Amino acid sequence: MKKTYKIEVDCANCANKMEEAAKKTDGVKDCSVNFMALKMNVEFEDGADEKEVMKAVVKNCKKVEDDCEVYL
Amino acid sequence: MMTKKQKKVLIRIIVSTVLLVGLEIVFRFVEVNPYIRLALYLIPYFVIGYDILKKAGKGILNRQVLDENFLMAVATIGAIALQEYREGVAVMLFYQIGEFFQSYAVGKSRRNISDLMDIRPDYANLEMDGEVTKVEPDEVAIGGVIHVYPGEKIPIDGIVTEGESTLHTAALTGESVPRRVIAGDEVISGCVNISGILKVRTTKEFGESTVSKILDLVENAGSKKSRSENFITKFAKYYTPAVCIGALILALIVPTILLLMKQEVSYGDWIYRGLTFLVISCPCALVISIPLTFFAGIGGASKAGVLIKGSNYLEALSKVRTVLFDKTGTVTQGVFEVVGIHHNEMENQKLLEYVALIEGRSTHPIAKSIVEAYGGSLDFDRVTDLKEISGQGVAALVDGTAVAAGNARLMDALGVPYISCHHPGTIVHVAIDNKYAGHILISDILKPTSKEAMRGLRAAGVRKLVMLTGDMETVAKAVCEELGADDFCSDLLPEGKVEKVEAYLHMQNKGETLAFVGDGINDAPVLTRADIGIAMGALGSDAAIEAADVVLMDDDMLKVVQAKKIAIKCMRIVYENIVFALAVKALCLLLGALGIANMWLAIFADVGVMVIAVLNAIRALRVAKV
Numbered sequence: 001m002k003k004t005y006k007i008e009v010d011c012a013n014c015a016n017k018m019e020e021a022a023k024k025t026d027g028v029k030d031c032s033v034n035f036m037a038l039k040m041n042v043e044f045e046d047g048a049d050e051k052e053v054m055k056a057v058v059k060n061c062k063k064v065e066d067d068c069e070v071y072l
Numbered sequence: 073m074m075t076k077k078q079k080k081v082l083i084r085i086i087v088s089t090v091l092l093v094g095l096e097i098v099f100r101f102v103e104v105n106p107y108i109r110l111a112l113y114l115i116p117y118f119v120i121g122y123d124i125l126k127k128a129g130k131g132i133l134n135r136q137v138l139d140e141n142f143l144m145a146v147a148t149i150g151a152i153a154l155q156e157y158r159e160g161v162a163v164m165l166f167y168q169i170g171e172f173f174q175s176y177a178v179g180k181s182r183r184n185i186s187d188l189m190d191i192r193p194d195y196a197n198l199e200m201d202g203e204v205t206k207v208e209p210d211e212v213a214i215g216g217v218i219h220v221y222p223g224e225k226i227p228i229d230g231i232v233t234e235g236e237s238t239l240h241t242a243a244l245t246g247e248s249v250p251r252r253v254i255a256g257d258e259v260i261s262g263c264v265n266i267s268g269i270l271k272v273r274t275t276k277e278f279g280e281s282t283v284s285k286i287l288d289l290v291e292n293a294g295s296k297k298s299r300s301e302n303f304i305t306k307f308a309k310y311y312t313p314a315v316c317i318g319a320l321i322l323a324l325i326v327p328t329i330l331l332l333m334k335q336e337v338s339y340g341d342w343i344y345r346g347l348t349f350l351v352i353s354c355p356c357a358l359v360i361s362i363p364l365t366f367f368a369g370i371g372g373a374s375k376a377g378v379l380i381k382g383s384n385y386l387e388a389l390s391k392v393r394t395v396l397f398d399k400t401g402t403v404t405q406g407v408f409e410v411v412g413i414h415h416n417e418m419e420n421q422k423l424l425e426y427v428a429l430i431e432g433r434s435t436h437p438i439a440k441s442i443v444e445a446y447g448g449s450l451d452f453d454r455v456t457d458l459k460e461i462s463g464q465g466v467a468a469l470v471d472g473t474a475v476a477a478g479n480a481r482l483m484d485a486l487g488v489p490y491i492s493c494h495h496p497g498t499i500v501h502v503a504i505d506n507k508y509a510g511h512i513l514i515s516d517i518l519k520p521t522s523k524e525a526m527r528g529l530r531a532a533g534v535r536k537l538v539m540l541t542g543d544m545e546t547v548a549k550a551v552c553e554e555l556g557a558d559d560f561c562s563d564l565l566p567e568g569k570v571e572k573v574e575a576y577l578h579m580q581n582k583g584e585t586l587a588f589v590g591d592g593i594n595d596a597p598v599l600t601r602a603d604i605g606i607a608m609g610a611l612g613s614d615a616a617i618e619a620a621d622v623v624l625m626d627d628d629m630l631k632v633v634q635a636k637k638i639a640i641k642c643m644r645i646v647y648e649n650i651v652f653a654l655a656v657k658a659l660c661l662l663l664g665a666l667g668i669a670n671m672w673l674a675i676f677a678d679v680g681v682m683v684i685a686v687l688n689a690i691r692a693l694r695v696a697k698v
Contacts, residue, residue, distance in 0.1 A: 010175055012360040013140070016305050032297065035360075036182065036367035063134045066127055 003050065005040045007033065008069035018068055021060040027053035040070060075179065081172050085165065088116035092161055113157035121148065121164040138312050140354045147350040151671060154340055154347075159671045163351055170679035174360055177686045181364065184693060185290075185371035191243045191262040191283050193227035199271070209278040220270045225262060229281045230272040232257050237268035244286070244377065244625050262286065285617055286625075289381060290374050296382030300646050304362050308355040315661070319349035322665060341667065348664040351674040352657055357682035361649040361689045368692035369642035376695045377625040378635045385621040388604050389639035393584040394576055395534050395632070398569075399541035399548065401591035402608060403522040403555060403629055408437050408498070408514050410445035415491050416502075416510025421446070423509060427477045427502055429455050430468040438498055441514055461485070465500070476503045483508070496550040515547070518554060521630045526556045528633035532640060538576065540569050569598045577603070589632055595619070606632060634695070642692045649685040656681045 009015050015035035022031040022040065027048035032041045042057065044050055051072075058070045074082070095112055098104075104112070118125075121144075128145035131137065144167050151160035196209045197219040204219050209227040212218060217233065220226050226239070238250040244262045253259055259272060261283035278284055297305075323346025327337040366383035373380050380386050400406050413420045428446040431439035432455075443450070458468040464485060465478015476486055477500050483490040488503045490511070497515030501508070526537055539560040541548045548562035561572050577586055588595075588602035591609055596619040599605030607620035609627030617623055624631040660677045663669035669677075 011171070011356060012178075012363055013308055013354075013356060016308065016359065020309075034363075036178070036363050038182075064136055064139075066130045066134070 001050070002041060002043045005042065005054070006071040007038050007040045008071070009033075009035070009038070009065060010067060014065040014068060017064040018061045021064045022057045025053065025057045025060050028057065031057075074176065078172065078175060078179070081168060081175075084120055085169055085172060088120035088161070088165055091116035091119065092158075092165065096158070110152070110157060113152070113161055117148070117152070117161045117164060120161070120168050121145075124164065124167070138316060140312070140356070143312070143316065143350045143353050147347045147671075150343065150347040150350075154344055156344070156671070163671055163675045166675040166679045167354075170356070170682050173679075173683055174356065174686060177690065178360070178364060181368055181371070181690055181693065185367065185374075191225065192287060193225045193261065193283065196227040196278075197221070197224075209281075212274055212278060214274055214277055216274050218272050218274060220265045220272060222265055222267055222269070225264050225283075226259050226270075226272065227261055227281075227283070228272070228274045228278050229261050229276045230259060230274040232259055232270050233273050234271040235269050237270050238266045240264040240266050244282070286374075286379065289379050289617070289623065290370070296384045298366060298383040298387040300387065300643075300650065301362050301366065301383060304355075304358050304650070308359050311355050312353050315349055315353035318661070318665075319346040319353070322346040322349060344671075345664055345667055348669060348671050348674045349661065351671055352660050352664065352678055354678065357653045357678070357685045358650065360682065361653070361685035362646055364686060365642055365645045365649065365689040365692045368690055369638055369645075372693045372695040373635060373638045376631070376634055376638070378631055378638065379623040379625065380635070380639075381621050381623075385604055386639050386642055388585045389587070389622065389636060390643040391583060391585045392587045392604065392636060392639075393534060394536040394538070394580055394586040395529055395589065396538045396540055396573055396576060396586065396602070397589040397629075398591060398595065399539050399543060399551060399560075400516060401627070402589055403518060403525075403539065404516040404551065405519050406516060406591070408441040409517050410441055410512055411497065411515050411517065412495065412513040414493060414511055414513065415508070418504070418509055421448075423502060424512070425450075426470055426475045426504060426509075427500065427512065429470050430458065430466050430475050430477060433458075434466070438500065438514055442500070442512065473505055474503075477501070477512075496546040516551075518551065519627075519629060521628055522555055525629035525633050528630065529636065532633060532636045534636070536576075538572075540564055540572055542566075566594055566597070569595075570601050573598055573601050577601075587632075589629070591616075591627060606635070608632075638692075638695055645688055645692050649688055652688075653681050653685055 009018060012035045015033045019031055019033040022028055022042065027045050028042055029045045030043040044053060054072050061068050061070060099109065124141045125145050127141035131139040131142045136142065144164065148160040148164045151163065193209050195206045196212050197204050198207045198212055199217040199219060212228055218228065232253055232255050234255055236254040238252050239259065240250050241263045244260065250266055261281040323343045327339050327342040330337045366386060369386055370380050370383065397403060413423060416423050424442060424446040425448065428443045429450055429452065432443050432450050432452060454471050456469045458466065460466050461478065461482060464482035465476065467474065467476035476482060480490060480501065483501045483503060486503055486506065488506060488508050490501045490508050493499045493511055493513055495513050497513050500512040500514065502510055502512065529537060537557040539548065539552050539555065539557050541560065541562055542564050543562055545562040548560045552560040564572065573588055580586055585603035587604040587606055588598050589606045589608060590598060595607065596615050599607060599616065599619040604622060605620045606622045606624060607616035608624040608631065622635055656677050660669055660674050664674055
């Protein structure tokens with residue numbers, strides 16, 4: 001399953017770091033962050049609980065870039 | 073237009089600049105106690121850098137030591153510790169100026185692009201029980217009747233049931249000539265109604281309408297990243313740690329080795345060099361300018377009516393050396409036209425009138441083209457005894473005279489000797505009163521811009537232009553020659569087109585790409601198979617929008633040239649930025665290591681490169697007319 005989320009982040013490198021962090025999160029199969037469009041496309045693993053996974057994604061993103069927002 | 077956040081940063085930049093300059097002037101004339109001097113310098117330092125320091129602190133807690141905030145904090149605190157107060161403050165100040173500029177430029181181009189794509193309708197005027205109410209476009213069901221007033225955008229695709237008007241399609245197709253519509257015409261959402269009131273019966277839901285599809289496509293472009301973007305992302309990942317290790321080596325290991333070699337060393341000097349490294353360690357200029365360029369390029373292309381589904385396709389498009397294209401509807405108009413009348417003794421117009429009279433009631437495209445070529449009014453009462461001879465043509469009496477029009481077999485059947493035509497196309501032989509009266513040549517004509525497009529593509533670096541068609545060889549050959557294409561493949565079935573594309577894919581050199589251009593009807597497999605599938609005039613054809621990588625909003629072959637030019641320009645900017653930023657960084661690192669470049673130079677170079685790279689990237693937004 002794929003979903004797109006709106007995000008808020010200030011710098012392009014931070015967006016890349018968020019992508020990296022999201023990819024490493026359990027339950028995320030793949031992720032692509034589009035800095036210019038401020039969007040995060042997440043592909044979930046089969047059977048993953050989307051809400052729980054996204055909570056973890058946000059937590060991991062905040063770790064690498066404190067000043068970011070993912071609108072769930 | 074600035075956001076609150078940006079305004080706040082700007083104020084901090086101004087305040088700390090004024091403070092710093094003020095302090096410099098004061099210290100030039102007044103001798104001040106060194107502790108007070110430090111304290112005074114710390115005021116502008118905290119004004120400009122408090123958020124960076126805070127983020128750096130959080131970074132440490134989250135074990136993100138290679139975070140640029142942390143590195144900036146280390147560099148500036150280090151400089152202050154070395155009693156280079158002025159440099160410490162200035163580095164922080166310029167770093168913030170750079171960040172501010174970047175965020176402003178990015179915000180501005182985001183807005184620019186959404187303005188360019190200002191086709192999203194805000195409401196629909198829905199007619200219900202004789203009353204018209206404003207509703208959200210997605211509340212209108214298929215078959216609902218909506219009113220579109222002058223100045224409004226058509227919110228949903230549909231068919232005009234009442235009224236007539238002119239439509240401005242520029243936002244969709246880049247075409248500036250307005251289109252006239254009357255009852256019965258199909259209209260697509262996103263067009264602006266200029267003059268009259270239109271009643272439109274919707275044929276799609278809002279979500280399935282053209283405007284939603286386009287917005288969806290443009291907004292999601294860029295999630296497919298190009299190789300250059302991935303390269304930079306990877307580079308950034310290794311660059312920062314590498315420079316940091318370099319800084320550590322310069323600051324601690326090199327002087328220690330020199331000391332062991334019993335040379336005189338100043339640790340302060342080497343630490344300073346290490347801190348200079350940290351200033352250059354941020355990969356921002358590179359990381360921001362590449363996606364910004366692609367974003368601007370894709371945005372500028374959308375404005376011109378060329379929708380590109382991702383930066384990877386923009387990259388591939390720039391490398392296109394082979395273009396295969398469909399004939400009918402792509403380079404030709406796909407409508408038949410009378411192009412000649414030969415071997416007739418009767419006047420052209422008279423002959424056409426006879427044939428138009430007997431063919432006039434048919435809906436066959438050939439018959440239609442003859443009626444159109446005649447142009448006058450037809451009195452079908454003059455026609456009697458009309459016979460359609462299947463697979464041959466028609467015969468009838470016009471004013472009592474026998475008229476027959478059809479193919480060679482019809483002439484054979486009538487026993488009328490006929491003259492074959494050496495021109496390619498469909499031939500309609502005419503016999504009047506059982507005598508040969510000449511033939512009418514009908515063919516599909518080229519679009520007016522197709523030839524120019526071929527030349528344009530060659531000028532833009534395409535080496536092979538091949539036309540694919542299901543038509544017979546004579547027709548294909550003639551069109552190919554008139555067009556100035558290199559080759560053609562005729563008599564192809566849809567599967568045959570895929571095979572040809574595959575054959576050409578095998579033939580091309582590494583690093584080159586192949587594009588297929590088609591009008592999107594029955595082309596989906598070919599569009600998918602080519603490196604880049606370009607669907608033209610695809611408004612309304614969902615299958616083509618799905619399958620294609622590049623969608624042209626009208627059916628002008630010149631748009632392909634434009635797309636290719638945009639791609640080339642974009643990639644040139646991308647390479648310029650990569651080379652330029654890397655070269656300046658490398659030079660600064662070298663000069664910094666040798667102790668020639670100080671922190672001032674380092675921060676100037678770093679911010680300067682970013683500003684130039686960003687300005688260069690924004691150039692991609694401007695799209696030249698073809």
